[in-house]
Amino acid sequence: MNHADCDRVRSLLSPSLDGELTAEANEDVSAHLANCSACLNAFSDIERGRQLATMLAAIDPPASLKYALLRLPRKKEALVSAPRSRRLALALATVGLALLVVVGTWQLSNVRQDNAGASSADAAAMIPLHLERLTEAVGTAQGFKVLAAQHQLREVNVEEALKRASFKVLCPLQADPRESLDERHLTELRACPLVHLSSVRGEHRIVVLQQPAGWPLVYGGAPVEQVTIAGQPCERLHIDGREVLKWERGGTRSIMVAAADNPETTKVARALISAAS
Amino acid sequence: MPDELQDAIQRCLENDADAFGEIVDAYERQMYNLAYRMLGDPEEARDATQDIFIKVHHTLDTFRFQSKFSSWMYRVAMNTLIDYRRRWLRHPLKRLEDLLATDRSHPRATAPQPDEQVLRNERVKAVRVAVAQLPVKLRAAVVLRDLHELSYAEISEVLGVTEGTVASRLNEARRQLARRLRRSFPIHGVPALPRETS
Numbered sequence: 498m499n500h501a502d503c504d505r506v507r508s509l510l511s512p513s514l515d516g517e518l519t520a521e522a523n524e525d526v527s528a529h530l531a532n533c534s535a536c537l538n539a540f541s542d543i544e545r546g547r548q549l550a551t552m553l554a555a556i557d558p559p560a561s562l563k564y565a566l567l568r569l570p571r572k573k574e575a576l577v578s579a580p581r582s583r584r585l586a587l588a589l590a591t592v593g594l595a596l597l598v599v600v601g602t603w604q605l606s607n608v609r610q611d612n613a614g615a616s617s618a619d620a621a622a623m624i625p626l627h628l629e630r631l632t633e634a635v636g637t638a639q640g641f642k643v644l645a646a647q648h649q650l651r652e653v654n655v656e657e658a659l660k661r662a663s664f665k666v667l668c669p670l671q672a673d674p675r676e677s678l679d680e681r682h683l684t685e686l687r688a689c690p691l692v693h694l695s696s697v698r699g700e701h702r703i704v705v706l707q708q709p710a711g712w713p714l715v716y717g718g719a720p721v722e723q724v725t726i727a728g729q730p731c732e733r734l735h736i737d738g739r740e741v742l743k744w745e746r747g748g749t750r751s752i753m754v755a756a757a758d759n760p761e762t763t764k765v766a767r768a769l770i771s772a773a774s
Numbered sequence: 775m776p777d778e779l780q781d782a783i784q785r786c787l788e789n790d791a792d793a794f795g796e797i798v799d800a801y802e803r804q805m806y807n808l809a810y811r812m813l814g815d816p817e818e819a820r821d822a823t824q825d826i827f828i829k830v831h832h833t834l835d836t837f838r839f840q841s842k843f844s845s846w847m848y849r850v851a852m853n854t855l856i857d858y859r860r861r862w863l864r865h866p867l868k869r870l871e872d873l874l875a876t877d878r879s880h881p882r883a884t885a886p887q888p889d890e891q892v893l894r895n896e897r898v899k900a901v902r903v904a905v906a907q908l909p910v911k912l913r914a915a916v917v918l919r920d921l922h923e924l925s926y927a928e929i930s931e932v933l934g935v936t937e938g939t940v941a942s943r944l945n946e947a948r949r950q951l952a953r954r955l956r957r958s959f960p961i962h963g964v965p966a967l968p969r970e971t972s
Contacts (some may be wrong), residue, residue: 506941506944507945508938508944509941511776511941511945511948512926512941513943515926515944517917517925517926517937517941532826539949540951542948542949542952542958543944543949543952543954544948545948545951545959546947546948546949546950546951547920547948547960549901549904549951549952550901550905550916550920550951551920551921551945552898552901552950553811553898553901553902553905553921554899555803555807556810556816556920557803557804558802558803558806558807558823559816559820561820562820562823562824563798563800563802563807565824566798566802566823566824566827567794567795567798572858595809611876711832723833
């Protein structure tokens with residue numbers, strides 16, 4: 498028995514087990530195995546590995562999956578039929594965004610109603626972003642809309658955000674961040690200038706807003722701490738029981754708001770900064 | 775490919791939303807299982823399956839009716855899953871979770887079980903973990919062949935490699951499985967265990 502023979506036969510062991518060889522080739526393998534204990538051992542291992550692998554049976558998909566899949570064509574239609582301006586915004590968001598985003602268990606009640614009528618003319622005047630107001634507005638769709646209108650916050654392409662961040666989307670209609678998205682969620686998300694995303698762990702909600710780095714920003718007198726996260730200089734401050742983290746990169750300012758006792762805050766910031774670098 | 779599915783593909787290309795439902799019916803289970811075995815996590819598999827079908831829907835017009843639709847479908851799925859896993863591993867939080875991962879397999883009934891059943895479940899779990907720990911190229915080969923029962927020619931088309939490469943990857947994957955599971959299955963030969971159930 499020479500080595501070349503053994504090499505040739507060993508390359509045929511799996512095909513032999515899987516019925517992929519001709520009868521003649523099979524006989525050739527069998528004849529070799531009858532006289533070569535080393536190859537017979539290799540054959541036994543491969544046969545055993547094959548038997549083990551086939552122990553794993555098919556799993557039933559979750560029932561909600563089909564519901565989500567059957568709605569995919571409608572999602573595509575909704576994107577195709579969206580106004581050109583929105584499609585352009587989505588495209589810009591796709592190209593230029595690092596992103597993101599949210600989640601929050603907070604129930605904020607005092608959204609400033611007097612901001613509700615903000616217009617694009619206001620936005621053009623570069624209204625300073627007050628971090629105090631931001632922490633108030635976090636957590637409600639209306640609050641986000643007002644902020645976005647005032648501060649020209651960039652719209653996030655939901656599908657792209659999902660792909661890039663591997664986060665799951667939460668929108669104001671969703672009670673549970675682990676609940677899957679359906680069309681009504683996506684419709685609302687597309688209409689909302691900011692997107693709510695949740696960490697996969699889903700327990701702690703965090704909001705991240707983005708705007709041009711040069712936009713005026715008001716800290717409201719809270720002491721600012723300088724920290725470094727994932728090699729990126731950040732500013733950290735606490736307002737009304739919430740932790741605010743701010744960093745700037747590539748002309749974009751990201752501001753993240755979370756509950757002050759949220760142990761995930763720094764981890765998520767690190768993830769976002771790393772994902773954008 | 776069944777004739778009715780060929781018809782469904784044609785109608786889907788003509789923007790018939792119901793026709794897409796027929797493709798979903800035919801492949802949902804296979805694609806979910808492929809995603810589950812490749813990613814090793816039921817929640818990720820669920821999301822990845824949606825990504826697969828989104829891609830199928832968006833690229834269906836590239837399917838040429840000369841080849842088998844199932845091979846095309848598996849190829850789209852495998853490319854999606856490989857990208858998905860790459861992104862997944864790049865994500866710091868995910869990587870952390872991956873490292874800390876406990877068994878996040880499908881929830882099962884927790885009613886008291888006889889010792890023998892517990893042992894069987896442990897062994898099935900050991901196989902599942904061993905498959906999940908195979909290098910991605912080897913895992914793809916073994917999942918497509920031993921769990922999805924694709925032929926070497928189909929696997930070769932799905933993975934874009936020669937049939938000889940498929941054979942050598944299967945040899946190596948099976949050898950690694952046998953080696954890794956020697957402790958869980960100390961006796962030579964695999965005892966007749968029931969297949970994993972959902």
